[in-house]
Amino acid sequence: MLELKHLPISSFSENIAYIHRECPIYKLDNIKSMTRIEIHGGQTPVYAFLQIVDSSKIIRPDELGLNTEAFRQMGLAEGSKVSLTLTPPAPSMSSVRRKISGNILSDKEYAEIVSDIESRRYSNMDIASFLVAIGSFTTPNELLALTEALRGDRIIDWGSEEIVADHCCLGEIPGNKVDLILTAIVAAYGLPIPKTVSCVSNGLSSFADTMKIFAGTDLDVRSLKKQVLEKRGAIVELDSLEIAAADKLISTVEQQNGLSTLERAVTSILATKAAAGISHLLIDIPVGPRAKVKNTQEAMRLRKLIEYIGDMMELNVDVVITDGSEPIGNGIGAVLEARDIMKVLTNKEDAPEDLKEKALFLAGRILEFDPKLRGGQGYVVAKELLRSGKAFDAMEQIIKSQGKTKEQAQLGHLTRDIVADVDGEVKKIDNMFISRLSVLCGSGQYPGAGIDLVKKTGDKVTAGDILYRIYSCNSNDFAFAGTVLENGKNGFDIS
């Protein structure tokens, strides 16, 4: 038996166990690659991957070290006696092999894979193998089976509420932070909307990061329910709710290797929203040559898939296809987006019109989930809730309930203005270029980093006019962002 020790190292997803090379119990000389072990002594065995330590300052030969993730799962105090055995790859890896060979997997096989992922028997490379295997060819029934498995049994129960609404965007567009505005409008109307941020991210800041400018976002299930039943709305991070755990682990891998497919994004969205107990879901698919979904044909294929899975899972879904040809609003990055959102909610004259209109359109569609509302009235009702300040009041209530942020985040102190080099009209703004630039300047890490678009499509410009301003909080990021601008490209098409 070895003594349990917590090594406070976070790997973000994998369970890692540390053993001293001179461990008297387990001979490690012959281990040449990452080795799977099973640790006994707790309530259930914990799976982990072994790393070898050559210093007694980190771990003694009679100790077994666990990283933060594994130690938490073990549920024992430091110093507890534990034993370990080598363990083969998860049994469901044979299904992954079958999928690689081009087979169609059964519902049971998907359930087993997801269960093995949840108990952390899959390493990141196993998860990546699974993702690539399902990435080449998967039937709608397989995607349904995967979605149901990912949703799991732990579903938030909203009691007597007949409609619990939410919205999600498939394929993020820079600056598209309609989420906070539409939540405020829907909550002001009185439909419960527990807005959860989807796991699928791409390095951009999420609307949870924007919400953090105003309030905390880490509610547990109990606080979430209490708040939504009282205030009708909430904006929370999925991480704080213990639902759809396997989906989070898969998303972590996807964020790293960039191999996520749109089909997989559909399973992630539907699984997490279903686990959150959503009954009515609006899904927005922005389409554009530089968006994730390139054309309406692809969007239509995804709509059919979403509708099929939604129907089979008894989830009421409404899919809208919107214009994703360019960034929405002016600000990209949490602080700048928070500014745009507040302009819209307080009916400021310089509020970005495109952001406001998109929020009203989507909020209107959600309001029409209500059978009491006459068809086609959603937009008008949403507009009135915004104009009258009721949406703003609802947002204030939500912010207060979630805990108002004490310290105001500041815009990055390193700035650079990108100016037009010719006279003309802005014909196009390249989404992908702006996304990439906003990631590089640090907007995923620092709330104050981002891009402020001064000009939008249709604006007339004269050479020397500022097109946009970059904000960074860190000189590394600032220099990094500068490198993509050096070859004369700036993402604007002016002629």
Next chain:
Amino acid sequence: MLELKHLPISSFSENIAYIHRECPIYKLDNIKSMTRIEIHGGQTPVYAFLQIVDSSKIIRPDELGLNTEAFRQMGLAEGSKVSLTLTPPAPSMSSVRRKISGNILSDKEYAEIVSDIESRRYSNMDIASFLVAIGSFTTPNELLALTEALRGDRIIDWGSEEIVADHCCLGEIPGNKVDLILTAIVAAYGLPIPKTVSCVSNGLSSFADTMKIFAGTDLDVRSLKKQVLEKRGAIVELDSLEIAAADKLISTVEQQNGLSTLERAVTSILATKAAAGISHLLIDIPVGPRAKVKNTQEAMRLRKLIEYIGDMMELNVDVVITDGSEPIGNGIGAVLEARDIMKVLTNKEDAPEDLKEKALFLAGRILEFDPKLRGGQGYVVAKELLRSGKAFDAMEQIIKSQGKTKEQAQLGHLTRDIVADVDGEVKKIDNMFISRLSVLCGSGQYPGAGIDLVKKTGDKVTAGDILYRIYSCNSNDFAFAGTVLENGKNGFDIS
């Protein structure tokens, strides 16, 4: 700038960097998944994956910790000043995505992928993604491009030697340690044979483990060349030769996720043997219902592939298809195999006949690479070299040159006899069952662990006769091995 610190932790393959959560320079609050970084300050940037530390006992906030693999690559002393930037996935991951979508990749794309793997820009999950992507469909030309890229530019130069021979087995059979015997015979004949152990393993002990019972196996390129030019033979581990580095990293991932394909094994064998400067290569494909290659049709397909790649790389390959229906020799595990090998080399009466015959057959084929030898004479010459004791002498020379092992490894002290439960004749022995049992009883970890087959196919047995004996060095392994025997199966078909 941060101060460099070596954290003596081995992950076996990935470069890991450790940063304290309170690091004053890099803000880590928003990092939610494993993050790729690029570390500057050394001769070339080193790529690593970030983990977060919450204890100053492990790493101070002003330090950057590197695990053993990354620290070695950094090539700087502890305390050196280094900086870091976040870095996107390796550029060649776009080719992996293209492969996942069913495209045929170019030679240049394979070269770029292998180069990025070698510089450790691929995480294990990236490598797994690549493996799965090439696992479903790859053309012979793509496999050739991959093999050439894996071989790399660092090729051992054997000067004026016209023939440098080696042998490799595609799909290991338990106990099949002909390698040491045939090396001794070929060296005794005078053909240079620098035998390297292939990277592709399956948890069984390798012939390098068996060789370690007699002598050291970690020669560098210089010592290897000196020894082979003088003694004509060597048996070394690839790890100690700095060749085909990317292949080692890929094999490490394959050993873990068990997703290797036979095509990928072909690229690994040909790339490493070509990098070792081999001019003439004998490849043995054992075929059997419980071997890796199930039938002659599959073996023939692989033979054609090997011949095609070999020809294009100007490697002289001879492919033989052999009987892989059951274990070869009596012992499985390093100590027991070493015993069998010495019995054959010293012409003992109880030497396992099948092991001896297979070694002679293969050695004969290698000898016939020599143009001076008359066709069909190889086997006879090999038999005479063995009978006369010249092969034994050559082995003694090789052992002496590689450094005779001082302490004799002992057989495991935990033993269990598996006895026949009926009278009859042994009709079949199940390779896969015996392989699995030998892995479970610890033969991959401990040289003294293994299985000693007392009965072989064709032997008459009476109920109660010992079929085989299991040896373990560790009570965990011993118990683990016992579990597969509990349901009445023992791998023997007696009737």
